[in-house]
Amino acid sequence: MRLFDRHLTRRRFLQASAGTAAALALGGLPTASRLFAQSGSFNMMTWSDHFYPEQLDAVAKATGIMPQISELAGNAEGYTRVREVGGQLDLISGDALWVPRYYEDSLIEAWDINELEVAKTLYPIAREFPWWTTPEGYLGYPFGWSPVQIYYDPAYVSPEPDSWEVLLDPKYAQRVMVENQPEEIPAYMGKYIGAADPYNMTEDELAQATDAMYLLKPNILRLAQQNTDTVSALANGEVWLATGNLGTDERVLEAGGPELKLFTPKEGTIGWMDAEMIVAGGANSANIRPWLEAAEQPEYMAQNFILYGRPLFNEAAYKILVDNGHQERADRFLYNQPEVAATMTLKGPSPSTAAAVEAFNEVFAAG
């Protein structure tokens, strides 16, 4: 106390603290943020299966660029985030018809992906999807795709299902898992009730889809946050039915789970195909092309397929997979048929998103 009195009065202490706080706020934090951000860095928002740690490390070693990655939960969230923060993000992943929506709103850049040498390793069709093509250039660097499938454990699920309806069957109470995407589950049910456009349902169609969600709810054990949740729940037998991307059955098997079967519902399904988009005005845009050039190399894409097991758009990676004895698996997951991606009902924004989310909440937010 005496020392305090003699050398540092309370007033001086408060002044010093305030001064330090002000200095930190005005100058220190930006400096700290520069220190934390590596010289070669950029901000990326993407799904967790777009990369793997060894790839990031190797690319960082080769290029000196390590992205700061934040996880993307859904398309609407990503779109909203870019609208909020703009160029604070540099690269963002998005699905199918969401990509042109970003461009229409001037949130991303159109560019010539053929500037990248690695783009030559893509399937030609992936460089020409009409919904990603504009006179100013292409809207994103194509990554992967998959139709949403229904997986089931044949030990518990019989007879062999072929429709979305199996998810609503009361005998599978608390044995179903779907991903927690409020705008997607109404679309799945839209497919089930035969809606012409599951992302833009009429009032009557949405009412029918809502009724279907009421039947679905008691069957759902929980809504998965990521595909890994689905894999682990199927692997440990907590659930017997789940929606998932191509390759989920392999991942379940690798996780020590049962041999699953899968089917594409007879009513049709939803599909996703995603691309990496360069955010307009991104502060670190100079680092993106060199990073993509290194990170999208066929060797990494082949390894990504082995890890996550859904088709990618990199054709050269398919050849690597074939050369290394993975052809059967790659063909089974349609890796060599990228044209199928163009035939799916593609994910995209819709004017009825609000109504769909409202319907989802009406069903799933009731405690």
Place this chain on the structure above:
Amino acid sequence: MTHAMAGGHGVPPAEPEAGRQRRPLTRLWPALPAVLVLGVLFLGSMAFMVVFSFWRTVDLDIVADWNLDNYVKFFTSPTYPGTFVKTLVMAAVVTVTCLALALPFTYFLVRYVARRWQRIVLLAVIVPFWTSYLLRVYAWQAILGERGVINQVLLSLGIIDEPTRLLSYNNVSVYIVLVYVYFPFAALALYATLERFDFGQLKAAQDLGARPDQALRHILLPQIRPGIITACIFVFIPIIGEFLTPIIVGGTQGVLIGNPVINFFRAGQITQGAAFALIIAAFVTVLLIVFRRHLQVEDVVARG
């Protein structure tokens, strides 16, 4: 003092008056950074939320079309008021449980455990904070789940024949995990108050004829009231905004009001989410005002 100094330096009497008026302002400047941070980060963002809550989202675009629809939707929905009430009940039950567990724990700790050991026990209480919240809640999945530790133990002891789902993906699991997550907050708040309590008063009360329970009710509880109220604030209010625990361990039955709010934000329905969040915030503010009435801040300060 002022007069003496003023007289000593030959300063006219008006100047000390002015000095006294200026002094409070100059003393305020150390608080300026905090005021700025609070103003920009809290009030600024809150102002945006308030404005958005009265606007509309049309096709993912926020349209400045002033209306009350977002609020009307909350109160006229068959879902949200019920879920909100359920959330309040859950928060109240968890708070009472945390207090019921933390009070005897901290009482025993302060009264019967040597100070050196108190620190170690308190450290054990806060150790979970060293790992991420998400990780801790996920760990409970592995404990409560169908293939979880509890089921394995019950099966191996022959108490059940097949795994029970009574403890997983429902309101019970949300309750258990919330008690686990918030117990340390209640314990620390109560410990801080009990540590300053003079236990000799309890003995004195009993010497004067009070039964032990009377001594606790009339001597201890009134004096640790600030700690109890602080514990209530630390536990009850954050639970009202909880959404991760219900998502991870609650399944489709254990949802709380934070879940639809987060769904709106995730789906780009910011105006709707903002209105719902503000309804919750308004309720929390009212609660804080009520708590403040019962919390005599000067008691806490005077003891410090």
